Amino acid sequence: MSIIERDALKFAYWVPNVSGGLVISNIEQRTSWTIDYNRKLAQIAEASGFDYALSQIRFTAGYGAEFQHESVSFSHALLESTSTLKVIAAILPGPWNPALAAKQIATINHLTGGRIAVNVVSGWFKGEFHAIGEHWLDHDERYRRSEEFIRALRGIWTEDSFTFRGDFYRFQDYSLKPKPIDPQPEIFQGGSSRAARDMAARVSDWYFTNGNTPAEIGKQVDDIRRKAAENGHKVRVGVNAFAIVRETEEEAKAVLAEIIEKANPDAVNAFGHEVKNAGKASPEGEGNWAKSSFDDLVQYNDGFRSNLIGTPQQVAERVVALKRAGADLILLGFLHFQEEVEYFGRHVIPLVRELEAAEAAQKVAAE
Known part of the structure; x- marks a missing residue:
């Protein structure tokens, strides 16, 4: 593998296994939460140069998402429909015990040649936890539980006789086979x-952050990598973005304006109330969504802030700017997933690869 291939930016897309698409808007979205639509989408993404797909986990309806398929089983179905795409299954500590998750993922790992990954979601929606009878923890306690969850997964997957004594999980001489x-x-x-x-910075392979400018992403990357280095650990960074790529910048901006104009204000404000409370619940008050505007919240994870809105060339240049800021992966949402994933793969990813190759050549020439 060449240096360029090894350092190439990765691309992922949000799996629409939840109804309503990726924006809280009444704009037409030619996107479906059904398995047939998603199987075809996964195949399109794989053929278009995408590396990963990220399934979503929700237990209750809300904010335009009336229907939700369970993430792990849905991820397995997508893996069975593809051959190289990796699928990241979202798992929520509380509903999932690490023993169950470790066994599920180990089995799917064997069935699909190692193409399954997990996204450990600490949780932000108090109402959802209450609805399903799960105890709600304070902000930092949720992350302490998630860290124990990850340590348990790794121990179960790698140790022959795993023993663990945490505040949330306990294991005694547990051996999972096959690993x-x-x-x-x-x-x-x-x-x-x-x-x-x-x-x-202590335990994860990858860190996802909400959409933002390269300057703000760079601050997070510097912070997390400094902390990881102190722990003798390495972590890669994925950045959320909502892509609107059209032949002209005016067309792309018009689509964005229509999405926001047709936003469902009640749903956006309700979502904003919940997530801002979650963000402000961190001791420093700087969690996800703490500073998001109404327009930002129309896209669930601040995807508009990454500004991948414009022509293929403009978007490719902005993608590479995020890479320069420290992003290793771009996690993408789209309005019309099948058509736009294919368009992004045909018109944007090749330009990103050209820009990456040119920058790599400049570095070599400068050495």
Whole structure:
């Protein structure tokens, strides 16, 4: 593998296994939460140069998401429909015990040649936890539980007789067989708070952050990588973005304006109330969504802030700017997933690869 291939930016897309698409808007979205639509989408993404797909976990309806398929089983179905795409299954500590998750993922790992990964979601929606009878923890306690969850997963997957004494989970001489094939399943997590970043710097392979400018992403990357280095750990960074790529910048901006104009204000404000409370619940008050505007919240994870809105050339240049800021992966949402994933793969990813090759050549020439 060449240096360029090894350092190439990765691309992922949000799996629409939840109805309503990726924006809280009444604009037409030619996107479906059904398995047939998603199987075809996964095949399109794989053929278009995408590396990962990220399934979503929700237990209750809300904010335009009336229907939700369960993430692990849905991820397995997508893996069975593809051959190289990796699928990241979202798992929520509380509803999931690490013993169950470890066994599920190990089995899917064997069935799919090691293409399953997990995204450990610490949780932000108090109402959802109450609805399903799960105990709600304070902000930093949720991350402490998630860290124990990840440590338990790794121990179960790698040790023959795993013993663990945590505040949330206990294991005594537990041995899982078969263990996942190497390399071990990658573990992703999200968040922007101090607790989230510190957890990633200790235990996670990948850290997802909400959409933002390259300057703001760079601050998070510098912080988390400095902390990780102090722990003798390495973590890669994924950045959320909502892509609107059209032949002209005017067309792309018009689509964005229509999405926001047709936003469902009641649903956006209700979502904003919940997530801002979650963000402000961190001790420093700087968790995800703490500073998001109404327009930002129309896209669930601040995807508009990454500004991948314009022509293929403009978007490719902005993607590479995020890479320069420290992003290793771009996690993408779209309005019309099948058509736009294919368009992005045909018109944007090749330009990104050209820009990456040109920058790599400049570095070599400068050495």
